Amino acid sequence: MRILVFNAGSSSLKYGVFDHAQGAARQVLKGGFERFRDGVCDWTVEAGGQREAGQAPHADLAAAVAAVPGVLAARGIAGVEAVGHRIAHGGPDFTGPATLDEATLARIERLTPLAPLHNPANLQAVRLARQVWPDPPQVGVFDTSFHLTNPPRVTTYAVPESWRAAGLRRYGFHGTSHKYVAERAAEALGQPVTALRIISVHLGNGASVCAINLGRSLESSMGLTPLEGLVMGTRSGDVDPGAFGYLHRQLGLTIEEIEAALNRDSGLKGLTGSSDMRDVEDRAAAGDGAAQLAINLYAHRARKYVGAYAAAMGGVDAVIFTGGIGENSPSMRRRICDGLEFMGLRLDFDRNQAVDLTDRAAPQIQAYGSRVAVLVTETAEQLQIAREVAQHLARPAAAPKPIPVAVSGRHVHLAADSLAALFGPGYELTVKKPLRQPGNWAAEERVTLVGPKGRIEHVAILGPLRKRTQIEVSRTDSFALGIDAPVRDSGQLDGTPVIRLIGPYGQIDTDGLIVAARHIHMNPADALAMGLEDGQIVGVNVGQGERSLTFGRTLIRIQPNAFTEMHIDTDEANAAGIGAGWEGEIVALEAHLDPGV
Ligand SMILES: Nc1ncnc2c1ncn2[C@@H]1O[C@H](COP(=O)(O)OP(=O)(O)O)[C@@H](O)[C@H]1O
Numbered sequence: 001m002r003i004l005v006f007n008a009g010s011s012s013l014k015y016g017v018f019d020h021a022q023g024a025a026r027q028v029l030k031g032g033f034e035r036f037r038d039g040v041c042d043w044t045v046e047a048g049g050q051r052e053a054g055q056a057p058h059a060d061l062a063a064a065v066a067a068v069p070g071v072l073a074a075r076g077i078a079g080v081e082a083v084g085h086r087i088a089h090g091g092p093d094f095t096g097p098a099t100l101d102e103a104t105l106a107r108i109e110r111l112t113p114l115a116p117l118h119n120p121a122n123l124q125a126v127r128l129a130r131q132v133w134p135d136p137p138q139v140g141v142f143d144t145s146f147h148l149t150n151p152p153r154v155t156t157y158a159v160p161e162s163w164r165a166a167g168l169r170r171y172g173f174h175g176t177s178h179k180y181v182a183e184r185a186a187e188a189l190g191q192p193v194t195a196l197r198i199i200s201v202h203l204g205n206g207a208s209v210c211a212i213n214l215g216r217s218l219e220s221s222m223g224l225t226p227l228e229g230l231v232m233g234t235r236s237g238d239v240d241p242g243a244f245g246y247l248h249r250q251l252g253l254t255i256e257e258i259e260a261a262l263n264r265d266s267g268l269k270g271l272t273g274s275s276d277m278r279d280v281e282d283r284a285a286a287g288d289g290a291a292q293l294a295i296n297l298y299a300h301r302a303r304k305y306v307g308a309y310a311a312a313m314g315g316v317d318a319v320i321f322t323g324g325i326g327e328n329s330p331s332m333r334r335r336i337c338d339g340l341e342f343m344g345l346r347l348d349f350d351r352n353q354a355v356d357l358t359d360r361a362a363p364q365i366q367a368y369g370s371r372v373a374v375l376v377t378e379t380a381e382q383l384q385i386a387r388e389v390a391q392h393l394a395r396p397a398a399a400p401k402p403i404p405v406a407v408s409g410r411h412v413h414l415a416a417d418s419l420a421a422l423f424g425p426g427y428e429l430t431v432k433k434p435l436r437q438p439g440n441w442a443a444e445e446r447v448t449l450v451g452p453k454g455r456i457e458h459v460a461i462l463g464p465l466r467k468r469t470q471i472e473v474s475r476t477d478s479f480a481l482g483i484d485a486p487v488r489d490s491g492q493l494d495g496t497p498v499i500r501l502i503g504p505y506g507q508i509d510t511d512g513l514i515v516a517a518r519h520i521h522m523n524p525a526d527a528l529a530m531g532l533e534d535g536q537i538v539g540v541n542v543g544q545g546e547r548s549l550t551f552g553r554t555l556i557r558i559q560p561n562a563f564t565e566m567h568i569d570t571d572e573a574n575a576a577g578i579g580a581g582w583e584g585e586i587v588a589l590e591a592h593l594d595p596g597v
């Protein structure tokens, strides 16, 4: 399938043509327009092993978009079968790619005030593409989707309830880029992305840092709009919201004037007059004090976020630099990394200078012995969009089939050493009753959980024994205990908090306390019938009554003899008013994580 991809950023239009076959995308053409100034811009086109560049008389992004059909025609590129579009803001609903029909476009249009520099450009590209290529499907891929896994403590602003009810929350952007580079880095490190704590530093004209914890976005530095966080080309990033009142009263500025200035006249441009890091670096090298301050401030802000996200994840295995500045500026990478030795990150001088990104390389630039790997890789947003468009169009129409919902109460899986410590050496658990998952059973024995705030008695033990002790509680339980338990897939226990278990023989303090991520056990036959794969993420509607609810981010786990059923915990069941014998229905295919998550 031949896919044309538009990626309209805040300062550039990038586009690409990809031939997608058997799960792989090959780039046929790569083009871009950037540095719009005084009615001209720079352009590049790479196709058939040739790179051309020049200046074109396009004043803005809209004119550049309109020039793309001509570029393709001049190089004999025809037969576009699908068009993919980067859409910056997808709000809370677009959890994955979406076909752009009138209804979806109207929903995106309504989000425009939340991404004033981006969504209008994105929509312009969609409108033009629909005129030029009326037949092929147009598919949107959203910057925000990847971050919809962020937990409430990340997405919530501490503001009045009526504001939150009106939709004030954090989203995060550059999701396509953060997701792509995290997967690319994991591949280069030879480890599954689900085993790594990654900090992705995307420094383009827009810039954001993202904490990717075991394959999922935990937090990123952009918020409700792409204005929060780092210093950017024309955007301020973090400022005290108290500035609004001050500027209004002292300078008589209106809300619109303040917003426009924070979005378009701040950042590098506000500090130096130029939004382009190449200019700023050149001026700083020539002794310009304003440019030197801008570079220091830019690096300081980015370094602070790297430190913050290492703390948020309880450590970091890899830092990735990407985006125009992250890919091309060794001195900015150096400034950001200098001073991070305390957390085990040391850069290698020569490797950092010699970065070469040809052929999708993801070179490592940390010093020998650095605990944290540092990588540089091209963001390839267009490639990732092409892949997601192909996946979206190829998705099987899932034949919906009711899925039994099982509510898991709090319980413990014990490892042999924990069993011996709690119940005495050589003790064996007594099977009380088998569970529906073959080979699993509930034991007669019980244990007590103890945390700094309280204790929970008579907690069930499930057999058979496991390699590591795992304690699964609900969010409510975690407050009763007074320990912040992370939401994790079963078995993903590294870095989980420690809790005290008390048995009749003795007590232990062990890590492994989690709130289990909801999931669906499924056997291969049911998976085939429903067109689902291991590791896929789906949305499931449960309940028929007034508390009927759709659970997003539900992981499909395919095992040979599994009894197909969805597992949720007691909080989730209460939220949906679920009773015994209820069933759910898969209503959305969201994304795909690596199998075995
Ligand atoms: N060699 C370089 N050295 C420093 N900065 C660079 C270099 N090449 C590109 N940049 C910077 O990258 C930024 C643009 O990043 P890019 O990711 O292309 O933008 P966008 O966010 O619009 O997609 C600009 O600030 C530009 O100056």
Ligand SMILES: CC(=O)OP(=O)(O)O
Residues within 6 Å of the ligand: 008, 009, 010, 011, 088, 118, 143, 173, 174, 204, 205, 206, 207, 226
């Ligand atoms: C969301 C955002 O800031 O995008 P860009 O980097 O393309 O401006």
Ligand SMILES: [Mg+2]
Residues within 6 Å of the ligand: 009, 204, 205, 206, 323
């Ligand atoms: Mg960008």
